[in-house]
Amino acid sequence: MDTPTAILASAAAALRENPFDDISYRTLGDAVGVSERTVYRHFPTRSHLLEGVAGWIESTEFPLPPFVTIDQFQDAARARFLAFDSSPAFAFVCARAASISPTGEPEPTFFTRALATMLATNHPSVNERDRRRVAAALRYFASAQFWARMRTGFEMSAPAIADVFERTVAKVLGDVLILTDTEMAGVSRRAPA
Amino acid sequence: MPATSDPDANAAGDVSRTQEAILASYAELIEELGTDDVSFRLIARRAGVGERTVFRNYATRVDLLLATAAWIESRIFPRQDSPSIFDMPLTIRAAMESYDHRPELAHVVAETTMRGVSGAAPSPRRAMLEAMLDAEIPMLDDDERRAIVAALAHLDSAATWVTFRREFGMSRRDIADAAAWAAEAVLDPIRSRVG
Numbered sequence: 364m365d366t367p368t369a370i371l372a373s374a375a376a377a378l379r380e381n382p383f384d385d386i387s388y389r390t391l392g393d394a395v396g397v398s399e400r401t402v403y404r405h406f407p408t409r410s411h412l413l414e415g416v417a418g419w420i421e422s423t424e425f426p427l428p429p430f431v432t433i434d435q436f437q438d439a440a441r442a443r444f445l446a447f448d449s450s451p452a453f454a455f456v457c458a459r460a461a462s463i464s465p466t467g468e469p470e471p472t473f474f475t476r477a478l479a480t481m482l483a484t485n486h487p488s489v490n491e492r493d494r495r496r497v498a499a500a501l502r503y504f505a506s507a508q509f510w511a512r513m514r515t516g517f518e519m520s521a522p523a524i525a526d527v528f529e530r531t532v533a534k535v536l537g538d539v540l541i542l543t544d545t546e547m548a549g550v551s552r553r554a555p556a
Numbered sequence: 557m558p559a560t561s562d563p564d565a566n567a568a569g570d571v572s573r574t575q576e577a578i579l580a581s582y583a584e585l586i587e588e589l590g591t592d593d594v595s596f597r598l599i600a601r602r603a604g605v606g607e608r609t610v611f612r613n614y615a616t617r618v619d620l621l622l623a624t625a626a627w628i629e630s631r632i633f634p635r636q637d638s639p640s641i642f643d644m645p646l647t648i649r650a651a652m653e654s655y656d657h658r659p660e661l662a663h664v665v666a667e668t669t670m671r672g673v674s675g676a677a678p679s680p681r682r683a684m685l686e687a688m689l690d691a692e693i694p695m696l697d698d699d700e701r702r703a704i705v706a707a708l709a710h711l712d713s714a715a716t717w718v719t720f721r722r723e724f725g726m727s728r729r730d731i732a733d734a735a736a737w738a739a740e741a742v743l744d745p746i747r748s749r750v751g
Contacts, residue, residue, distance in 0.1 A: 382674060384618060408592045455672040462666035462718050464590065464659070469722040496734035499724045500741075504707070508715045511670045516679030517706050530703040534741045 367405045371419040417460030440505040441525040447510045448521040458511035577603040579627040625668035649736040655717035656728040666714035679709040
């Protein structure tokens with residue numbers, strides 16, 4: 364494991380005990396066997412560290428199940444809400460990192476690209492502007508941020524969060540996308556309007 | 557400043573003159589320098605108070621950050637009360653445009669709401685949305701009411717602006733259009749039941 368990855372892994376481990384704000388660069392350096400200076404060289408600000416840890420957590424703790432249909436996308440989102448519920452400290456860090464001012468050029472995450480690709484493949488006739496706003500809404504309601512707000516602002520657990528998510532997806536898809544029969548069955552089965 | 561039922565706004569409305577000066581100074585410095593590099597000393601100097609005064613009012617950096625986020629929401633990004641569900645998408649459009657004018661501050665507000673128990677109120681407009689739906693569509697079933705309130709509270713927030721900008725690279729107008737459109741989609745099925 365290279366040094367930056369080791370730092371991120373040890374920061375993630377520390378999150379099981381402490382909130383992110385209480386994790387010091389010195390502790391991280393000690394845990395990995397490098398100087399505090401080295402930690403700063405890899406993560407010049409706490410925003411860099413937060414983004415790094417969140418990226419590491421997303422890939423190791425919350426891997427995204429593959430999806431090529433709306434139905435599978437909803438399954439993937441529900442699986443993530445459940446995973447967030449079982450590691451809330453990790454999920455809140457992901458939600459925070461997705462909300463801060465980006466430290467580099469902002470790039471769409473893998474999740475966003477997968478969603479955009481799915482919509483473009485399944486619904487090539489929908490104009491790009493409509494498709495993009497459908498994608499943006501779906502992405503935002505499938506996010507750790509949505510989970511975080513539902514959990515602290517509405518005291519919901521994963522099944523209730525998934526229910527609100529699915530009702531919203533059904534409304535957002537509405538008549539913008541002409542769904543295939545299978546997708547339509549999937550959407551209406553899950554979220555009767 | 558327009559009237560608002562936001563509890564955070566009331567909390568921020570209660571701040572003393574000194575606190576107001578401190579919070580406004582920190583907000584200014586965040587826009588100039590980002591959240592990381594702003595020392596209490598710099599905030600004190602900008603606010604024209606002693607460093608000890610800052611500490612006496614806000615013992616930790618997190619306390620100061622949360623108070624500042626609440627102040628920013630109520631002073632920089634206030635909402636008009638929207639008693640009609642038909643106005644809601646317009647309220648959200650206006651909010652997105654105001655976030656886009658002050659991006660650094662929008663990020664701060666978005667981030668503090670995502671911290672879990674040690675964060676800012678994640679859905680400050682929940683009570684207002686519930687009251688609005690109860691008044692307009694008293695017969696709404698509980699699950700649907702909850703889903704609509706939750707979806708609108710999520711859409712009417714800085715995180716919407718952040719996500720649409722960061723993940724989709726949308727322009728100010730596209731973000732405002734997309735967020736307002738999503739709110740329309742959420743409200744559309746119940747519009748005919750207003751009565």
